[in-house]
Amino acid sequence: MAFIDQEVRRLVGKAIHHYGLIEDGETIVVAVSGGKDSMLLLWLLRERLSRLPIRYDLVAVHVDPGFETESAGLLEDYFKREGFRHEIIRTDHGVKAHGPENRENPCFLCARLRRTTLFKKAHELGCRKLAFGHNQDDFIETFFINICYGAQVAAMLPKQEFFNGEVTVIRPLALVPAEKVERLSRRLNIPVIRNGCPSSNKNKRMEIRTLLDSLYRKSPKVRGNVFHAMSHVNLAYLPPPLNAMPGSSTLLQTLAVQKDGS
Numbered sequence: 001m002a003f004i005d006q007e008v009r010r011l012v013g014k015a016i017h018h019y020g021l022i023e024d025g026e027t028i029v030v031a032v033s034g035g036k037d038s039m040l041l042l043w044l045l046r047e048r049l050s051r052l053p054i055r056y057d058l059v060a061v062h063v064d065p066g067f068e069t070e071s072a073g074l075l076e077d078y079f080k081r082e083g084f085r086h087e088i089i090r091t092d093h094g095v096k097a098h099g100p101e102n103r104e105n106p107c108f109l110c111a112r113l114r115r116t117t118l119f120k121k122a123h124e125l126g127c128r129k130l131a132f133g134h135n136q137d138d139f140i141e142t143f144f145i146n147i148c149y150g151a152q153v154a155a156m157l158p159k160q161e162f163f164n165g166e167v168t169v170i171r172p173l174a175l176v177p178a179e180k181v182e183r184l185s186r187r188l189n190i191p192v193i194r195n196g197c198p199s200s201n202k203n204k205r206m207e208i209r210t211l212l213d214s215l216y217r218k219s220p221k222v223r224g225n226v227f228h229a230m231s232h233v234n235l236a237y238l239p240p241p242l243n244a245m246p247g248s249s250t251l252l253q254t255l256a257v258q259k260d261g262s
């Protein structure tokens with residue numbers, strides 16, 4: 001077995017155990033976009049079953065954003081060929097998000113609509129776990145996007161409960177760098193099926209990714225350090241919020257005036 005297989009298996013196993021992602025006997029909806037991460041995740045979750053004394057069921061669910069490409073059909077062929085239990089949900093989420101009535105970022109609206117559709121499907125199937133393919137780089141990029149464009153320190157969680165625990169989102173690739181996902185999926189010949197979204201590669205994530213890549217090239221330690229930093233927050237050395245400080249209203253008024261240029 002190649003080293004990359006062992007390495008990715010080890011990181012997925014570590015995430016599953018460390019964050020308590022999967023329980024015996026449950027059914028997991030795996031949200032599959034057709035991209036390399038979720039396609040590999042589906043494959044890895046099934047592969048574990050053949051190797052370990054554990055039991056769970058998988059249902060691959062793809063939400064077709066409706067860009068009139070062949071992608072949903074190609075994915076369905078793949079699921080059938082590989083024997084995966086699956087559901088394809090036809091929607092107009094992508095078209096709507098790029099339509100003239102939408103005033104917000106198309107990626108935000110599309111992701112929100114997709115998430116609601118996935119939650120509903122998990123509920124309909126009686127599944128309490130919904131697995132996403134976010135990898136370690138997705139966590140880091142989200143962290144920077146939130147700082148740079150959302151003015152807050154936040155990323156995403158490897159395990160997150162919704163609706164009082166009715167559905168739990170899990171991200172078993174949380175510890176796997178994107179580059180390892182890519183290497184393994186290429187080695188295993190897992191296809192990547194694109195859905196024709198006109199916004200892919202144009203969003204803020206790509207901007208941040210380019211920036212981070214330039215840092216990673218300078219030192220191999222940076223990626224690991226940033227990921228580690230997300231769970232080692234030294235609040236004692238972070239400034240308190242401006243609106244919680246005595247006399248802060250005056251300070252905020254001053255800042256607002258400066259921003260207006262008046």
Ligand SMILES: Nc1ncnc2c1ncn2[C@@H]1O[C@H](COP(=O)(O)OP(=O)(O)OP(=O)(O)O)[C@@H](O)[C@H]1O
Pocket residue numbers: 030031032033034035036037038039061062063064065114131132133134
């Ligand atoms: N159309 C979709 N149908 C089902 N799940 C989806 C879809 N799009 C995204 N997801 C889920 O959300 C996760 C993150 O979405 P994102 O837009 O980053 O995916 P991607 O980069 O296009 O594909 P991937 O993460 O699979 O490589 C995916 O890994 C997948 O689990």
